[in-house]
Amino acid sequence: MSDAENALFAAVDALVEQAAAHGELPPPAERRRLREAAGLTRQQVAGALDVSWQAVAAWESGRAVPRPPKRAAYARLLERLAERHPQPAAQGGASRPAEGAAGDGKRTDGAPGAREEEPPTAGAATERARGVLADAPDVPDAYGADASPVPRTEREGAAAPPSGAPAPGRRPAAGGSDRPGKPAADRTGTAVGAVAVPGPAQPGDDAQALPGAGPARPAGAPYPAGPLVVLDGAALAHTADGGTLHCPAATVTELVEWALGAGIGQERLHRHGRDADPLVVLTEAAAERLGLPARLTDRRNLRLPEDHPAVRDLLAAGWRLTRRGFGPWARVHQPVEAHGTRRCVQLAVLPWDALDPRAWSDLTALATPGELARALGTYATRVLTPRGSTAVNGLELMTALRPPTRPVRDATGGWTSGPVAGSLAVAVDPAPPEAPDEHPVAAGRDSHDVLDEEAYEWVRDPDLLSDAECALPHAVGLDVNMAFAAAANRLRVGLGAPLHTDGPRFDPKLPGAWYADLSGIATDPRLPSPFTPTGQRPTGPAWYATPTLAYAAELGHPVRPLEAWLRPEAGPYLDPWYTRLRDAYLATMADLGVTKDLTDADFLAAMERHRGADPATAGVLSAIKATVKGGIGKLRERPQGAGHRPGGRWPALERPTWRPDIRAAVIAQARTNMHRKMARMAAHGHFPLAVLSDCVVYPAPGPSPLDLLPRTGDGAPAPGVFRLGVSPGMVKLEGARELWWAAELMEQGHNPARHIKE
DNA sequence: CACTAACAATGGTCCAACAT
DNA sequence: ATGTTGGACCATTGTTAGTG
Structure with missing residues (x-):
């Protein structure tokens, strides 16, 4: 059988690429029909694909789905067979030549196949068949010679042009770097005894990508x-x-x-x-x-x-x-x-x-x-790959890392789109408190019915500056790295539509908007209130996102929401998004000489140096930051242009990723993260002058954060306070001025955090 | 030859301990 | 305290064994 088998392998391998790119298999019943139409036994198919015949049986029954190394080859085989044996419905192919040859088995029962094509479990199966390749391709030296650092599986060996079109021996024309011609087989021996690829997939042959x-x-x-x-x-x-x-x-x-x-x-x-x-x-x-x-x-x-x-x-x-x-x-x-x-x-x-x-x-x-x-x-x-403004890229990255749909077979054996677990599949309307004013569901809403989760913008009342603070000569601004991205990390957000509940019991794991009265909670006036963007203590019941209430509970206050819009279907939707952007940020900072293992002093020095660094890398860094901010912002894109009439819908609302509630949750988390650290600083006697989003200004005895940040006895940073470093959530020096400069701004009602950089 | 049941292997998720 | 990592747990896949 070797000739036939080799031919099969050749055909299969030559187009593994394409098949893998599509990754689509016909429904189980169709798989079986194709094999039988060609007069092949499961044994034969199994032999060609180097699997057991039972595996083929499982594939055909829908009980199992082939895993990647075999999947592409199997898909290709079926595609080939489908060319020869089109669906009877489509082609009226009453007489298929091979049919008689299907052994004496005249039981060409389309029935059993059709019977069991609906196992809903198989869908869930495929989704988790393989890991996300999201974070794989991060090479330390992105400019390096190797343009394709990803450890590709056997797909690499078979980059011949699609069906027919012989393109022998075409070599990479330019662009220098060729990918390493590593044998395919030695990297695929992961699970089952490798792919047994004879023929064309050998390393040195002409099946080069062109x-x-x-x-x-x-x-x-x-x-x-x-x-x-x-x-x-x-x-x-x-x-x-x-x-x-x-x-x-x-x-x-x-x-x-x-x-x-x-x-x-x-x-x-x-x-x-x-x-x-x-x-x-x-x-x-x-x-x-x-x-x-x-x-x-x-x-x-x-x-x-x-x-x-x-x-x-x-x-x-x-x-x-x-x-x-x-x-x-x-x-x-x-x-x-x-x-x-x-x-x-x-x-x-x-x-x-x-x-x-x-x-x-x-x-x-x-x-x-x-x-x-x-x-x-x-x-x-x-x-x-950029595809628009950085905001668009930030949003598209969410979709790219968690596609909303995937192909699944429907009852008729055709293909339709199905949901991907953990993704945002369909556009849902927000709960009334979550919607921006322009949204239809916000019509007729009272101002106290609005969920107001925004970043901090707070300045301390200058009268509350103590004499000791006024005696300090400097004002030091600290900036939290990727504050919003860090807040997105491991944040459970709602995936589906909100459900209204009266008198709910607060559950920090349930994302949503809660109506609760936090006005009775007294907080130090030298700190902003943790519950409002303005830092002013709330005056009555209001809507809060889950992280805000969770923080109130963390502070030891009883939380008794009166009503809520909750999303029981929830998950860490933004996790891969955060991870990828964090890695991008860290890699780019490393390019600029700022790594994770520096001491505080070295870190500050490296940050000082990196300002004047290579403009191209600085541009990338800036774009990564803008991607974070823009992506979060796009979650609540408001109507733009003259085309919008009040009370009407606008295009962004039809996006599954238009989710003001997710934005609110991220911002609330970022704000409470900020407050948590400020509260720890306060325990060491440090109170901020002002806060603006992810930047906080403190009075300090010297112009360096080292003069400000509290330490334990052995020199380590005190627990829970702001820490210097590149990682998301850690802080860097935003700027340092003299204290009178900040005090003057505060007297005039301006926020020193906004201007301390210049 | 096709189907079913039981079992080993694999991969993903979640939780808790660990490091910074 | 936060971010990271290791391991337990769970679901799914593919194999072997047995039956129609």
Whole structure:
């Protein structure tokens, strides 16, 4: 059987890539039908795939789903069989030649297969079949030579072009770094005795991934050119790893075609997600070369007019733009054909302010195209391939790490989308207190019916400054690293719609909005109230997010909510989002010389140095921070533009990720985290002058945080107070001034925390 | 050859101890 | 106190053994 088997392997392996990219299998009944239609026994199929025949039986019954190493091969086999033996319903194929050959088994019972295609358990099974690859690809040196650091499984060995199209011996054209030609087999021996890949998947053979030009695009995973390129005015496309590709395109349409064949892209962050589409960043010179205007005249909509030659040319060639049109971040795509591959390219036009200087710290102006490619590539590797403003990226990262849906088979054997556990699957309306004023459910709401969970903005009454404090010469501002991201860590947030309850018992594990009276709780006037963004003590019952009440309970106060909107379905939705952004932040800070293992003094010195560091890396860092803030902000995006009429809905409401309650929970958690540390500082006699979001200002005997932060006897930081360091939740020096400067601002009603940096 | 039951292996989740 | 890590626990997959 070796010949047939080898042929099967060859066919299978050659397209493992593609199959793995799709990752879709026909429903169990269809798997069996295909095998029987081809006259194959389970034994034969099992032999080809190097599994037991029982495993095949389990797959066909829906009792089990093949795991990754086999899954792609099995999917490919079925795809092949499906080409030869189309569904009878679709093709009316009454006479299938192989059917008779299916042994004497005239029991071609479609019945049993159809009977058991509905096991709902199998769905849950597949979701957890494999771990998230989210945090895998973080290489310490993102600029390093190896563009594909991910320990790929056997998918790597089989990057031949899709069906047919022979592309023998095509080698990576440019961009230098080739991925290490490591044998596939020796890394796949994880679970079962490896993949027994004979034939084409051998290391040294010609099944190389091909970036080069030409119509044969690499359909699957290895993207040798990296996630993006920056195109300059000299037809050079700079890749993230420092290389260049020649891009002969003279029009946008040609550019899009070129990009699809250039091996640009990034692998999905979640097994049910989608690989990132290739991104081409156009410098001003490149935009000019492609006939794009240097400025957008339609500033209001930020898009190219539909009758612009570039747009007309694209449309004529069969391309489509998203509803957004051709703006700074354009997405050009073609409708997916029957079993075709996705054809979609993202374009970012720098002269149209694709990279907001507030988020990217003027990266566009400071960096050469090559530097820009490296910086954006670092961001893409550590966060995700940019696809819009940093706020959009922050939001998209949530979706990329927790896709809302996955393909599942429905009752008829077709494919439909099903939920992914722990994700936000459908858009739900918020509870009335949670909604922003413009929302329909907020209509007619009293002001005291509003959940007000915002970041701190508080200044102490100057009259409450003690003589001892006034005698201190300095004011020191501390800034909490990634305060909102840190608050998102392990935060249980609601996943579904809110349910109203009267007289609930408080449960800190239940996310939601609670109506409770915390006005009776006395707090030190030298500290802000932990319960309100203004720091003023509440005057009566009000709505609070779960973290705020949990903190009240933690402080020892009885919490008796009167009513609540709760979400019993809950989970740590933002965990992977936090983890990825934290790792991105830490890696980028490490690039700037600030690592986790520094002493306090070394940390402060390193932070001082890093200010003047490489602008490209600084831009990445700035963008990562902006991604956090923007992502949280997008959770409660408010209506924009003139198109909105009061009381009506706006587009963001239809997003499953439009979740003001989650934003409120994160902010409440961040605020209580802040207060907890301030309370611990107060126990050591330190009271803040002012707080603004994640920045707090203290009077201090010296200009350094070391002069301020309390320590235990042996020099270690006192427990629970602010600690210096890079990790999220730790603090750095925001700025130091003289105390009179802060006092003066306070007298005038200004917040010194806002200005201490300058 | 196909199906079912029982068992080992694997991977994910949750909790608690540990380190900073 | 917070963030991290290790281990117990649980669900699922794939194998072996037995039966129609």
